[in-house]
Amino acid sequence: MESVKIDTKGQDCPLPLIALKNALAEAEEGQEIELEFTCPEATVNLPNHCQEAGVEILSFDKNESKSWTIKVRK
Protein backbone atom coordinates (compact mmCIF):
# COMPACT_ATOMS: atom_id res chain seq x y z
CA MET A 1 0.00 0.00 0.00
CA GLU A 2 1.62 3.24 -1.13
CA SER A 3 1.60 6.23 1.19
CA VAL A 4 -0.21 9.35 0.02
CA LYS A 5 1.70 12.65 -0.14
CA ILE A 6 -0.11 15.99 -0.11
CA ASP A 7 1.41 19.43 -0.50
CA THR A 8 -0.68 22.34 0.84
CA LYS A 9 2.14 24.86 1.20
CA GLY A 10 0.90 28.44 0.75
CA GLN A 11 -2.69 27.53 1.64
CA ASP A 12 -4.31 28.76 4.85
CA CYS A 13 -6.86 27.19 7.13
CA PRO A 14 -9.08 25.34 6.81
CA LEU A 15 -7.75 24.11 3.43
CA PRO A 16 -4.99 21.83 4.84
CA LEU A 17 -7.57 20.23 7.14
CA ILE A 18 -9.98 19.73 4.24
CA ALA A 19 -7.15 18.15 2.22
CA LEU A 20 -6.35 15.77 5.08
CA LYS A 21 -10.00 14.87 5.61
CA ASN A 22 -10.44 14.16 1.90
CA ALA A 23 -7.31 12.00 1.83
CA LEU A 24 -8.50 10.06 4.88
CA ALA A 25 -11.90 9.55 3.24
CA GLU A 26 -10.28 7.95 0.19
CA ALA A 27 -7.49 6.05 1.97
CA GLU A 28 -7.63 2.36 2.77
CA GLU A 29 -7.46 1.15 6.36
CA GLY A 30 -3.82 1.22 7.49
CA GLN A 31 -2.68 3.50 4.66
CA GLU A 32 -0.26 6.29 5.55
CA ILE A 33 -0.78 9.93 4.59
CA GLU A 34 1.92 12.59 4.66
CA LEU A 35 0.79 16.21 4.49
CA GLU A 36 3.10 19.23 4.24
CA PHE A 37 1.71 22.65 5.19
CA THR A 38 2.75 26.22 6.01
CA CYS A 39 -0.40 27.43 7.77
CA PRO A 40 0.58 27.85 11.46
CA GLU A 41 -3.04 27.42 12.61
CA ALA A 42 -2.98 23.92 11.12
CA THR A 43 -0.45 22.89 13.78
CA VAL A 44 -3.49 22.89 16.08
CA ASN A 45 -6.42 21.77 13.97
CA LEU A 46 -4.74 18.90 12.09
CA PRO A 47 -3.61 16.98 15.21
CA ASN A 48 -6.89 17.86 16.94
CA HIS A 49 -8.85 16.29 14.11
CA CYS A 50 -6.65 13.19 14.10
CA GLN A 51 -7.11 12.81 17.85
CA GLU A 52 -10.89 13.17 17.62
CA ALA A 53 -11.23 10.89 14.59
CA GLY A 54 -8.99 8.19 16.09
CA VAL A 55 -6.35 8.62 13.39
CA GLU A 56 -2.85 7.65 14.50
CA ILE A 57 -0.23 10.41 14.27
CA LEU A 58 3.06 8.76 13.26
CA SER A 59 5.20 11.91 13.20
CA PHE A 60 4.96 15.69 13.33
CA ASP A 61 8.05 17.53 12.09
CA LYS A 62 9.07 21.10 11.53
CA ASN A 63 11.00 21.35 8.30
CA GLU A 64 13.97 23.57 7.56
CA SER A 65 12.01 25.33 4.85
CA LYS A 66 9.70 26.55 7.65
CA SER A 67 6.87 24.24 6.76
CA TRP A 68 5.55 21.35 8.84
CA THR A 69 4.92 17.73 7.89
CA ILE A 70 2.36 15.54 9.62
CA LYS A 71 2.34 11.81 8.90
CA VAL A 72 -0.71 9.80 9.90
CA ARG A 73 -2.09 6.30 9.48
CA LYS A 74 -5.78 5.68 8.84
Add this chain to the structure above:
Amino acid sequence: MATLASGLLFGVLFGFVVKRSRFCMTGLVRDIYLEKRLYNIALIAAIVAVEGLIYHGLGHLHLVRIPFYLPPFSLVSIALGSLLFGIGAVVSSGCLTSTLVKCGDGRVAGLISLVAFVLTGYFVSAGPGKDVSKYLRSFFIVEDMLPGRRSIIPVIVFAVLAVVIVAVLYRHRKTHPKPFEIPGRYTGMRHVLCEKNWPMEPTVVIIGILMGLAFPVSGHFGRHFGFAIVSPILSWAYTAFPARGIVGSCNPYDTMFGWGSMLVVGIVVGSLVATVVAREFSIVLPDASTAVKMVIGGVLMGLGGVWGHGCLIANGLVGTAQLSLKSWYALVFLVLGIWMATRLLLKPALKKG
Protein backbone atom coordinates in the same frame (compact mmCIF):
# COMPACT_ATOMS: atom_id res chain seq x y z
CA MET B 1 4.24 59.90 22.51
CA ALA B 2 2.84 57.94 25.49
CA THR B 3 -0.45 57.61 23.59
CA LEU B 4 1.23 55.96 20.65
CA ALA B 5 3.50 53.80 22.83
CA SER B 6 0.59 52.42 24.86
CA GLY B 7 -1.39 51.65 21.70
CA LEU B 8 1.63 49.90 20.27
CA LEU B 9 2.16 47.92 23.48
CA PHE B 10 -1.43 46.63 23.54
CA GLY B 11 -1.09 45.68 19.88
CA VAL B 12 2.18 43.83 20.45
CA LEU B 13 0.74 41.91 23.39
CA PHE B 14 -2.42 41.03 21.46
CA GLY B 15 -0.49 40.06 18.33
CA PHE B 16 1.87 37.87 20.35
CA VAL B 17 -0.99 36.11 22.18
CA VAL B 18 -2.98 35.58 18.96
CA LYS B 19 0.08 34.21 17.17
CA ARG B 20 1.26 31.97 20.01
CA SER B 21 -2.21 30.51 20.57
CA ARG B 22 -3.17 30.32 16.86
CA PHE B 23 -6.36 32.17 17.87
CA CYS B 24 -8.60 32.95 14.91
CA MET B 25 -12.02 34.49 15.49
CA THR B 26 -13.24 33.57 12.00
CA GLY B 27 -12.08 30.00 12.55
CA LEU B 28 -13.91 29.77 15.87
CA VAL B 29 -17.19 30.96 14.33
CA ARG B 30 -16.69 28.92 11.14
CA ASP B 31 -16.03 25.69 13.03
CA ILE B 32 -19.23 25.97 15.08
CA TYR B 33 -20.88 25.14 11.76
CA LEU B 34 -18.20 23.28 9.78
CA GLU B 35 -16.86 21.07 12.59
CA LYS B 36 -19.93 21.25 14.86
CA ARG B 37 -17.75 22.67 17.65
CA LEU B 38 -20.40 24.20 19.91
CA TYR B 39 -17.70 24.62 22.55
CA ASN B 40 -16.37 27.54 20.49
CA ILE B 41 -19.43 29.53 21.61
CA ALA B 42 -18.12 29.30 25.19
CA LEU B 43 -14.65 30.41 24.06
CA ILE B 44 -16.06 33.50 22.32
CA ALA B 45 -18.46 34.24 25.18
CA ALA B 46 -15.56 34.09 27.65
CA ILE B 47 -13.83 37.00 25.90
CA VAL B 48 -17.00 39.12 25.90
CA ALA B 49 -17.84 38.26 29.52
CA VAL B 50 -14.37 39.00 30.95
CA GLU B 51 -14.06 42.18 28.89
CA GLY B 52 -17.62 43.27 29.76
CA LEU B 53 -16.98 42.73 33.47
CA ILE B 54 -13.83 44.89 33.33
CA TYR B 55 -15.50 47.58 31.18
CA HIS B 56 -18.69 47.95 33.22
CA GLY B 57 -16.91 47.36 36.55
CA LEU B 58 -14.38 50.11 35.85
CA GLY B 59 -17.22 52.25 34.51
CA HIS B 60 -18.89 52.10 37.92
CA LEU B 61 -15.61 53.08 39.55
CA HIS B 62 -15.46 56.04 37.12
CA LEU B 63 -12.24 54.74 35.61
CA VAL B 64 -13.91 54.18 32.22
CA ARG B 65 -16.29 56.58 30.56
CA ILE B 66 -19.46 54.71 29.63
CA PRO B 67 -21.20 56.97 27.09
CA PHE B 68 -24.73 58.20 27.82
CA TYR B 69 -25.52 57.96 24.16
CA LEU B 70 -24.53 55.63 21.35
CA PRO B 71 -25.19 56.88 17.82
CA PRO B 72 -28.21 55.52 15.92
CA PHE B 73 -27.53 53.05 13.16
CA SER B 74 -29.03 51.86 9.89
CA LEU B 75 -30.42 48.34 9.98
CA VAL B 76 -29.66 48.00 6.25
CA SER B 77 -26.07 49.23 6.27
CA ILE B 78 -25.07 47.16 9.31
CA ALA B 79 -26.75 43.99 8.02
CA LEU B 80 -25.31 44.23 4.52
CA GLY B 81 -21.85 45.31 5.69
CA SER B 82 -21.56 42.64 8.36
CA LEU B 83 -22.76 39.92 5.99
CA LEU B 84 -20.16 40.94 3.38
CA PHE B 85 -17.45 41.17 6.02
CA GLY B 86 -18.22 37.64 7.25
CA ILE B 87 -18.08 36.26 3.71
CA GLY B 88 -14.82 38.14 3.07
CA ALA B 89 -13.27 36.76 6.24
CA VAL B 90 -13.88 33.19 5.04
CA VAL B 91 -12.64 33.92 1.51
CA SER B 92 -9.47 35.48 3.01
CA SER B 93 -9.01 32.54 5.42
CA GLY B 94 -9.28 34.92 8.36
CA CYS B 95 -10.56 38.36 9.30
CA LEU B 96 -8.57 41.60 9.42
CA THR B 97 -6.78 40.61 12.62
CA SER B 98 -5.60 37.39 10.97
CA THR B 99 -4.54 39.47 7.98
CA LEU B 100 -2.32 41.60 10.25
CA VAL B 101 -0.95 38.47 11.94
CA LYS B 102 -0.12 37.00 8.53
CA CYS B 103 1.71 40.21 7.57
CA GLY B 104 3.85 39.71 10.68
CA ASP B 105 4.64 36.05 10.14
CA GLY B 106 5.68 36.38 6.49
CA ARG B 107 2.58 35.18 4.66
CA VAL B 108 2.29 37.40 1.59
CA ALA B 109 -1.37 36.37 1.31
CA GLY B 110 -2.05 38.60 4.33
CA LEU B 111 -0.39 41.58 2.69
CA ILE B 112 -2.46 41.13 -0.49
CA SER B 113 -5.65 40.97 1.53
CA LEU B 114 -4.62 44.03 3.56
CA VAL B 115 -3.88 46.15 0.48
CA ALA B 116 -7.22 45.17 -1.11
CA PHE B 117 -8.97 46.06 2.17
CA VAL B 118 -7.28 49.46 2.47
CA LEU B 119 -7.99 50.46 -1.14
CA THR B 120 -11.65 49.42 -0.91
CA GLY B 121 -12.17 50.77 2.61
CA TYR B 122 -10.70 54.14 1.63
CA PHE B 123 -12.79 54.24 -1.55
CA VAL B 124 -16.10 53.76 0.30
CA SER B 125 -15.26 55.84 3.37
CA ALA B 126 -13.23 58.74 1.98
CA GLY B 127 -13.18 58.33 -1.81
CA PRO B 128 -15.83 58.56 -4.51
CA GLY B 129 -17.72 55.59 -3.03
CA LYS B 130 -18.52 57.37 0.24
CA ASP B 131 -21.81 58.63 -1.17
CA VAL B 132 -22.95 55.02 -1.48
CA SER B 133 -21.98 54.45 2.17
CA LYS B 134 -23.90 57.57 3.22
CA TYR B 135 -26.93 56.45 1.22
CA LEU B 136 -26.91 53.00 2.84
CA ARG B 137 -26.77 54.65 6.25
CA SER B 138 -29.69 56.93 5.51
CA PHE B 139 -32.68 54.64 5.95
CA PHE B 140 -34.15 52.18 8.48
CA ILE B 141 -32.33 54.03 11.26
CA VAL B 142 -32.86 52.90 14.84
CA GLU B 143 -31.62 54.18 18.19
CA ASP B 144 -28.87 52.27 20.00
CA MET B 145 -30.52 52.58 23.39
CA LEU B 146 -30.49 49.61 25.74
CA PRO B 147 -32.21 50.50 29.02
CA GLY B 148 -29.99 49.96 32.06
CA ARG B 149 -26.76 49.92 30.08
CA ARG B 150 -25.17 52.35 32.57
CA SER B 151 -26.70 50.77 35.68
CA ILE B 152 -25.20 48.17 38.03
CA ILE B 153 -27.09 45.39 36.21
CA PRO B 154 -24.43 44.80 33.48
CA VAL B 155 -21.74 44.48 36.16
CA ILE B 156 -23.73 41.75 37.90
CA VAL B 157 -24.68 39.98 34.66
CA PHE B 158 -21.14 39.98 33.29
CA ALA B 159 -19.69 38.90 36.68
CA VAL B 160 -22.04 35.89 36.80
CA LEU B 161 -21.41 35.10 33.12
CA ALA B 162 -17.63 35.34 33.52
CA VAL B 163 -17.61 32.99 36.51
CA VAL B 164 -19.93 30.46 34.87
CA ILE B 165 -18.11 30.45 31.51
CA VAL B 166 -14.63 30.26 33.03
CA ALA B 167 -15.90 27.31 35.13
CA VAL B 168 -17.21 25.65 31.93
CA LEU B 169 -13.81 26.14 30.23
CA TYR B 170 -11.97 24.77 33.27
CA ARG B 171 -14.22 21.72 33.44
CA HIS B 172 -13.83 21.11 29.70
CA ARG B 173 -10.04 21.15 30.01
CA LYS B 174 -10.14 18.74 32.94
CA THR B 175 -12.58 16.29 31.40
CA HIS B 176 -11.27 16.14 27.82
CA PRO B 177 -8.15 14.41 26.55
CA LYS B 178 -5.04 16.59 26.49
CA PRO B 179 -4.50 18.08 23.04
CA PHE B 180 -1.63 16.72 20.94
CA GLU B 181 1.66 18.45 21.86
CA ILE B 182 4.07 19.25 19.06
CA PRO B 183 7.44 17.72 19.94
CA GLY B 184 9.47 20.60 21.44
CA ARG B 185 13.13 21.61 21.33
CA TYR B 186 13.10 23.74 24.48
CA THR B 187 11.93 23.48 28.07
CA GLY B 188 10.54 25.88 30.70
CA MET B 189 9.58 29.45 29.83
CA ARG B 190 11.45 29.27 26.54
CA HIS B 191 9.19 26.40 25.49
CA VAL B 192 6.07 28.31 26.59
CA LEU B 193 7.03 31.60 24.92
CA CYS B 194 8.78 30.31 21.82
CA GLU B 195 7.14 27.13 20.59
CA LYS B 196 4.18 25.88 22.59
CA ASN B 197 0.74 26.36 21.08
CA TRP B 198 -1.04 28.06 23.97
CA PRO B 199 -4.28 26.33 24.94
CA MET B 200 -7.41 28.24 23.97
CA GLU B 201 -8.96 28.44 27.46
CA PRO B 202 -6.36 30.70 29.13
CA THR B 203 -5.89 32.49 25.80
CA VAL B 204 -9.48 33.74 25.60
CA VAL B 205 -9.33 34.94 29.22
CA ILE B 206 -6.08 36.84 28.48
CA ILE B 207 -7.65 38.37 25.36
CA GLY B 208 -10.72 39.41 27.40
CA ILE B 209 -8.47 41.07 30.00
CA LEU B 210 -6.42 42.87 27.32
CA MET B 211 -9.55 44.11 25.57
CA GLY B 212 -11.10 45.21 28.88
CA LEU B 213 -7.97 47.10 29.99
CA ALA B 214 -7.73 48.84 26.61
CA PHE B 215 -10.72 50.99 27.65
CA PRO B 216 -9.15 52.77 30.64
CA VAL B 217 -5.73 52.98 29.02
CA SER B 218 -6.84 54.47 25.70
CA GLY B 219 -9.48 56.51 27.59
CA HIS B 220 -6.66 58.04 29.63
CA PHE B 221 -5.39 59.47 26.34
CA GLY B 222 -8.80 60.78 25.31
CA ARG B 223 -9.86 57.84 23.14
CA HIS B 224 -12.89 56.35 24.89
CA PHE B 225 -13.09 53.03 23.11
CA GLY B 226 -11.55 49.57 23.17
CA PHE B 227 -9.92 47.47 20.47
CA ALA B 228 -10.80 48.34 16.88
CA ILE B 229 -9.27 47.33 13.58
CA VAL B 230 -11.11 48.80 10.54
CA SER B 231 -10.73 52.55 11.17
CA PRO B 232 -7.28 52.24 12.77
CA ILE B 233 -5.93 50.54 9.62
CA LEU B 234 -7.68 53.09 7.41
CA SER B 235 -6.35 55.94 9.60
CA TRP B 236 -2.97 55.37 7.96
CA ALA B 237 -4.53 55.94 4.55
CA TYR B 238 -6.48 58.99 5.83
CA THR B 239 -3.19 60.41 7.13
CA ALA B 240 -1.30 59.74 3.90
CA PHE B 241 -4.14 60.91 1.65
CA PRO B 242 -6.23 63.40 3.66
CA ALA B 243 -9.90 63.54 2.75
CA ARG B 244 -12.90 65.54 3.91
CA GLY B 245 -16.18 64.14 5.20
CA ILE B 246 -14.89 60.67 6.04
CA VAL B 247 -17.63 58.11 6.67
CA GLY B 248 -16.40 56.66 9.97
CA SER B 249 -16.69 53.18 11.37
CA CYS B 250 -17.19 51.78 14.88
CA ASN B 251 -16.02 54.81 16.87
CA PRO B 252 -15.42 58.52 16.20
CA TYR B 253 -11.80 58.53 17.37
CA ASP B 254 -9.92 56.29 14.94
CA THR B 255 -10.45 58.27 11.77
CA MET B 256 -7.60 60.38 13.19
CA PHE B 257 -4.08 59.04 13.58
CA GLY B 258 -3.55 57.93 17.19
CA TRP B 259 -3.86 55.09 19.70
CA GLY B 260 -5.75 52.78 17.35
CA SER B 261 -3.31 53.39 14.49
CA MET B 262 -0.49 52.08 16.65
CA LEU B 263 -2.61 49.20 17.98
CA VAL B 264 -2.83 47.68 14.50
CA VAL B 265 0.90 48.17 13.88
CA GLY B 266 1.53 46.50 17.23
CA ILE B 267 -0.45 43.43 16.12
CA VAL B 268 1.90 43.02 13.14
CA VAL B 269 4.95 43.54 15.39
CA GLY B 270 3.65 41.12 18.04
CA SER B 271 3.07 38.47 15.41
CA LEU B 272 6.55 39.09 13.97
CA VAL B 273 8.20 38.79 17.39
CA ALA B 274 6.34 35.56 18.20
CA THR B 275 7.28 34.14 14.80
CA VAL B 276 10.95 35.11 14.98
CA VAL B 277 11.50 33.74 18.51
CA ALA B 278 9.81 30.52 17.38
CA ARG B 279 12.13 30.41 14.36
CA GLU B 280 9.07 30.14 12.14
CA PHE B 281 9.57 33.26 10.06
CA SER B 282 9.75 32.80 6.33
CA ILE B 283 8.23 34.51 3.33
CA VAL B 284 5.39 32.27 2.14
CA LEU B 285 4.06 33.10 -1.31
CA PRO B 286 0.49 32.17 -2.18
CA ASP B 287 -0.38 30.41 -5.41
CA ALA B 288 -2.38 32.34 -8.01
CA SER B 289 -5.80 31.11 -6.92
CA THR B 290 -5.06 31.93 -3.26
CA ALA B 291 -3.86 35.41 -4.27
CA VAL B 292 -7.12 36.04 -6.15
CA LYS B 293 -9.11 34.89 -3.12
CA MET B 294 -7.13 37.30 -0.92
CA VAL B 295 -8.04 40.20 -3.21
CA ILE B 296 -11.73 39.25 -3.23
CA GLY B 297 -11.72 38.71 0.55
CA GLY B 298 -9.96 42.03 1.14
CA VAL B 299 -12.44 43.91 -1.06
CA LEU B 300 -15.42 42.32 0.73
CA MET B 301 -13.93 43.17 4.14
CA GLY B 302 -13.30 46.74 2.95
CA LEU B 303 -16.93 47.19 1.93
CA GLY B 304 -18.21 45.27 4.93
CA GLY B 305 -15.99 46.97 7.50
CA VAL B 306 -17.17 50.45 6.52
CA TRP B 307 -20.82 49.63 5.86
CA GLY B 308 -21.04 47.38 8.93
CA HIS B 309 -19.38 49.99 11.20
CA GLY B 310 -16.66 47.59 12.28
CA CYS B 311 -15.31 44.08 12.08
CA LEU B 312 -15.42 40.81 13.98
CA ILE B 313 -13.33 42.36 16.74
CA ALA B 314 -14.91 45.82 17.16
CA ASN B 315 -18.50 44.62 16.75
CA GLY B 316 -18.18 40.93 17.64
CA LEU B 317 -16.03 41.23 20.76
CA VAL B 318 -15.88 44.90 21.84
CA GLY B 319 -19.28 46.46 21.06
CA THR B 320 -21.04 43.37 22.38
CA ALA B 321 -19.24 43.80 25.73
CA GLN B 322 -20.35 47.46 25.73
CA LEU B 323 -23.94 46.25 25.24
CA SER B 324 -24.31 48.12 21.99
CA LEU B 325 -27.43 46.94 20.18
CA LYS B 326 -25.72 47.81 16.89
CA SER B 327 -22.87 45.41 17.65
CA TRP B 328 -25.15 42.55 18.71
CA TYR B 329 -27.17 43.10 15.53
CA ALA B 330 -23.93 43.20 13.49
CA LEU B 331 -22.71 39.99 15.15
CA VAL B 332 -25.77 38.11 13.90
CA PHE B 333 -24.94 39.05 10.30
CA LEU B 334 -21.19 38.52 10.72
CA VAL B 335 -21.94 34.96 11.85
CA LEU B 336 -24.46 34.46 9.04
CA GLY B 337 -21.89 35.69 6.50
CA ILE B 338 -19.23 33.31 7.81
CA TRP B 339 -21.60 30.35 7.85
CA MET B 340 -23.02 31.18 4.43
CA ALA B 341 -19.54 31.33 2.89
CA THR B 342 -18.59 28.13 4.71
CA ARG B 343 -21.67 26.39 3.33
CA LEU B 344 -21.09 27.58 -0.23
CA LEU B 345 -17.28 27.54 -0.48
CA LEU B 346 -15.85 25.08 2.03
CA LYS B 347 -18.47 22.37 2.57
CA PRO B 348 -18.60 21.35 -1.12
CA ALA B 349 -14.82 20.77 -1.05
CA LEU B 350 -15.24 18.02 1.55
CA LYS B 351 -15.55 14.45 0.27
CA LYS B 352 -17.70 11.99 2.15
CA GLY B 353 -15.65 9.32 3.95
